[in-house]
Amino acid sequence: xxxxxxxxxxxxxxxxxxxxxxxxxxxxxxxxxxxxxxxxxxxxxxxxxxxxxxxxxxxxxxxxxxxxxxxxxxxxxxxxxxxxxxxxxxxxxxxxxxxxxxxxxxxxxxxxxxxxxxxxxxxxxxxxxxxxxxxxxxxxxxxxxxxxxxxxxxx
Amino acid sequence: xxxxxxxxxxxxxxxxxxxxxxxxxxxxxxxxxxxxxxxxxxxxxxxxxxxxxxxxxxxxxxxxxxxxxxxxxxxxxxxxxxxxxxxxxxxxxxxxxxxxxxxxxxxxxxxxxxxxxxxxxxxxxxxxxxxxxxxxxxxxxxxxxxxxxxxxxxxxxxxxxxxxxxx
Numbered sequence: 001x002x003x004x005x006x007x008x009x010x011x012x013x014x015x016x017x018x019x020x021x022x023x024x025x026x027x028x029x030x031x032x033x034x035x036x037x038x039x040x041x042x043x044x045x046x047x048x049x050x051x052x053x054x055x056x057x058x059x060x061x062x063x064x065x066x067x068x069x070x071x072x073x074x075x076x077x078x079x080x081x082x083x084x085x086x087x088x089x090x091x092x093x094x095x096x097x098x099x100x101x102x103x104x105x106x107x108x109x110x111x112x113x114x115x116x117x118x119x120x121x122x123x124x125x126x127x128x129x130x131x132x133x134x135x136x137x138x139x140x141x142x143x144x145x146x147x148x149x150x151x152x153x154x155x
Numbered sequence: 156x157x158x159x160x161x162x163x164x165x166x167x168x169x170x171x172x173x174x175x176x177x178x179x180x181x182x183x184x185x186x187x188x189x190x191x192x193x194x195x196x197x198x199x200x201x202x203x204x205x206x207x208x209x210x211x212x213x214x215x216x217x218x219x220x221x222x223x224x225x226x227x228x229x230x231x232x233x234x235x236x237x238x239x240x241x242x243x244x245x246x247x248x249x250x251x252x253x254x255x256x257x258x259x260x261x262x263x264x265x266x267x268x269x270x271x272x273x274x275x276x277x278x279x280x281x282x283x284x285x286x287x288x289x290x291x292x293x294x295x296x297x298x299x300x301x302x303x304x305x306x307x308x309x310x311x312x313x314x315x316x317x318x319x320x321x322x
Contacts, residue, residue, distance in 0.1 A: 014311045016304035020282055041314040044256040049279040051257070057171035058185060 003036035159199040166209045170216045176276040177220035187220045213291035274302040
């Protein structure tokens with residue numbers, strides 16, 4: 001391509017009147033390197049487009065793409081789990097009846113109360129017999145008194 | 156399934172480049188493509204039956220990328236684009252000679268509206284004709300021609316104004 005043709009094509013290019021084929025010719029002209037001084041400002045522009053065309057998408061996807069979490073769902077599930085845990089804990093906290101502390105009856109050592117002195121034994125026995133002899137007539141007296149009351153009521 | 160896979164294989168790099176052109180961030184562009192692929196997988200039966208599945212995928216990518224661009228995160232990234240852009244960093248450039256020039260071109264392109272940027276990209280990088288660009292972007296033919304004309308004009312103005320000469 002001659003320099004004159006290149007100039008003409010470039011003017012048309014900036015007016016947006018060139019075809020894809022003509023634009024490819026312009027690229028080839030600037031790529032060749034033998035450029036007219038009047039066209040010197042333009043090679044970087046075509047170089048820029050060519051470099052931009054060499055970019056390719058990364059082969060390996062970056063890890064951990066941040067996606068929007070279903071916050072509402074997660075909150076609902078979390079609330080349900082917390083509620084279940086609370087209920088579980090509450091019911092487990094009700095103490096078993098068997099777990100109440102019960103005072104255990106200690107066996108009584110009666111041996112220390114055993115009377116070993118014969119006089120003391122005699123004195124205790126006398127007291128007991130005296131009490132029995134004085135109290136033995138109280139039962140019949142009460143019965144006789146009650147019968148008297150009944151008889152009086154029946155009259 | 157096989158048909159769908161072959162479509163995706165043939166178009167994946169183009170989707171990534173388009174997403175990168177719009178969002179100007181390699182990670183974001185990757186996410187855009189991933190989202191598009193996931194969504195397209197759910198509609199794979201319909202996609203393989205389309206007249207032009209790549210155009211449908213590219214349009215979806217453009218919309219997805221613009222949506223992502225509107226998010227606060229990407230807006231912040233754009234505000235700090237004084238740093239070396241990912242778009243350039245990913246390419247095997249002749250860095251020593253032309254880095255400044257290409258950086259100027261890149262920054263100017265990033266200042267253009269996403270639609271205009273997409274049209275320029277599809278024409279200059281992907282070599283698509285007007286009709287294909289219109290299908291892939293959802294724009295009318297006249298919009299495509301206008302955006303292309305205006306975009307090239309701005310680039311020419313930049314190059315002439317700064318008298319950038321490739322050394």
